[in-house]
Amino acid sequence: MTREKSARALWLINGLTLLAAIIFLSPVLYSIWMSFQTSDAYYAGGVDFTLRNYEVAVGQYNFARYLLNSVIVSGIVTLLGLSFATMAAFAFARFEFRGGNLMFGAVVATLMIPSHITLIPNYLTLARAGMLDSYAGLILPAISSGFAAFFLRQYIRGIPRALDEAAYMDGATPSKVLWRVIVPISKPAIFSMGLQLFIAEWNNYIWPLVAISESDLFTLQIGLARLYRVNPGEDVIDWPLVMAASTITILPVLLGFVLVERHLVRGITMGAVK
C-alpha cells in the first residue's frame, strides 16, 4: 500500500516536473522551430523548412563577427573577473589587514548600486581615456564583480584553514596556496560564478550600446536589436530571421552550460549549505 502510494507520488512529481519543463522550454523550442521557417510560410500559417535565415543572419548581417566579438568580450571578462574576484576573495577570507573589513564592506556595498547608475561615470572615464569603440572599452568596466568576490570569499571561508597551513609548512608562498590549493578545491564555486559572469556579459546590452558605435565591434545583443530596424520603412518584422539570430545567440551559452553543468549544480548546492 505504502509502496503503491509512493510510486503514485513519484509519477505525480515526474509529471509536474515534465509539465513545468515544457512550459519553460516552449518559447525557446518555438523560436528554434520558427527560425527554420520561411518568412512567407510563417505569416501564411504554413510550414516550409529552410536554412536560409541562418545564411542571411551570418552572411548578410555579419552575425559571425558579432558572435566572435561576444565570445572575445564575454570570455575575457569571465577570465579576468574570476581572477580578480578569486584573489580578492582569498585576501578577504584569509588575511587580517588594516582596513580589511572596511574594504570588504565597500565591496558588498557595490551590490546595492544599480548598474545603470555607473553608466555615465564609466562612459566619461573611458571617453577621457580614449577607450570607447574598443574591446578594452567593452571589457574593463565589467571585470570587477563585487558579487563574485563576496560569493567566493564565503566559499573559501568554508575550506579548512589547516589546508593552507599544511601548504605553508610544505613550503608554499601565499600565491602558491591560492593557485595550487584553494583554487582547485573551489572549482565548483568558481565554475558556477564563471558561468554567471559569462551569461551576464553575454546578455549585456546597455553598455555595448553606449560604448560602441563601430559595427565591427558590435556584440550579438546589439546585432540582434538592429535586426528590428533593418527595414525601418516596412511594418513587418522578419521574425524567422530574428529567431535564427536569437538561436545563434543562445547556442554558445547552452553549450557552456552543458560543459560545466555538473560543476555548476555542485557549486550551487555547496553555496547553499555553507
Place this chain on the structure above:
Amino acid sequence: MSSISLRDIRKSYANGPRVLHGVDLDIGDGEFVVIVGPSGCGKSTLLRLIAGLERCEDGEIVIDGRRANELPPQDRNIAMIFQNYALYPHMSVLENIAFGLELRKVPRKTREARAREVAETLQLTPYLDRKPGALSGGQRQRVAMGRAMARDTSTFLMDEPLSNLDNALRNTMRTEIKTIHQQLGATIVFVTHDQTEALSLADRIAVMKDGHLQQFDTPAAIYDRPVNRFVASFLGTPKMNFAPSDAITGWTGRRGVEVGLRPDTLRLHRERPGAASIEARLTLTEMTGSEVVLHCQTQSGVMSAIAHRGQELPAPGDRIWLEYDAAAAHLFDMQSGARV
C-alpha cells in the same frame, strides 16, 4: 642538526585571554619531546608558534641556533602533521606526498622516486593513485606522515596525529612513529592530551597547564617525582590517590600536606596488615586485562588500587585494607600543590 629553544614565550589571541605565560623549553637535536596537558592548556599554540603559523607577542624562538620569530613557516624547514591530517583533497596520495618537494623545485623524477620510497615504507604503494577521500582514517594518517617524511628536514611537529584513530590503529601507529624516529634520528615535537602516548613515546615530556609549563623531564622522572599535584594527577592510569595527611597513619603530625599514593603501590588485604594501611570498602571492580582496578571508598574519599587477576578478590561491599609503602608516597603542599 635541529634543535629548538623557546625563551619566555608569551601569547594572547586578539580580544582573548593570554594562552601562554612565559614558556621556556630547550629541545635537543634528535630528541622526541611530547607536550602534554588538558584541552586549552596552550600545547597546540606552542606547536603552532614553533611552526610559524602563529606569532608570539613576547619571547624568542630559536631554531638551529637562529632566531626564527620573524621567519614565515615556509622558511623554517619544519614538517608538520596536523590533527585532522589536512591532506589536499584534489591531489592523489603520490601528489600529496610529493607536493612539498615540488614546491622546492625538486625535479619531477627525483620527487616521484622519493615519494614512492616513502610510500613503500608506510605501506601506501597500492593507494598512490587514490584521492584522500577514498582512504581510511589510518591510511590518511600515514599519508600525512609520508608528506612530512618525504621532505628533506630533520624537525617534525605532530599535533595530536593519532587522536582520530581507533584504539588498535593508534597503538600500531604509535609504534611506527617510534620506529621512524629511531630510523631518521629526527627531532620530534609531539602534542597530545593522552598521557599513555606521552609516556610511551617521549624522551622527555613537557607537562602544561593553563599556559604554564609545569615540568619538563623524562617520563620516568615525571612519573616518579612529579613537581606538583597537577602533574602527579595528570600522568598515570588509574590516577594517583590523594588524601589529607591527617587521614593517613605516619603523616598525621604534618599539617597542610596532602599524601599522594599511586594505585600500583597499594596492596590489597582482607585483614589489617599493620599501621601503614587504609581501611576501605570495595565498591566496584574493573577488569583491564591482566589486572583488575579496585575502586574503594575510604574515610578520605574514593581511592583506586590495582590487583592481579590471579589474586583472590573480595566482593563489592566487603571491608578491605590497602597497605601502602611510605617510601613510595608523594607529599604535596595543600595550598600551592607543590611537591614537599
